[in-house]
Amino acid sequence: MTGMASYAVDDILDRLRAAGGRITSARRALVTALLAHDGHPSAEALAEAVQARQPDVHQTTIYRILDDLERLGIVEHTHLGHGPAVYHLSETAHPHVVCDRCGAVIQVDRKAFESLAHTLLDDYDFVLQPGHFAVTGRCRTCVGE
Ligand SMILES: [Zn+2]
Ligand SMILES: [Zn+2]
């Protein structure tokens, strides 16, 4: 499992290098923290994870790295609700729907937004970006109450 994870880190660092980005130990630590996190980490949570391994890396440095990685197409952020943005690696990014009663987050396939995307494009000349903000509503549990 550890071997798999380190392979994936190197994979992503290769893409970062190919996109013209430098590999620093702080950048490596951030990518590692993103891969190790199986949920939806905020910048603050990622900073904590990096600082647990490298206490000398300042929080503002970590925020700047996130911006850099986003500009280079390695990382994407998304807004699940009122809280801070959360981060995904671009290759695993996906749209979300969020229950506005209990806060449950459901990851959905991009296909779920296809017909809406077509309608918005045809009727409004609007190009939908379904991954940037979550769509809110009620989950299965809450709709029954
Ligand atoms: Zn945003
Ligand atoms: Zn709910």
Ligand SMILES: [Zn+2]
């Ligand atoms: Zn997600």
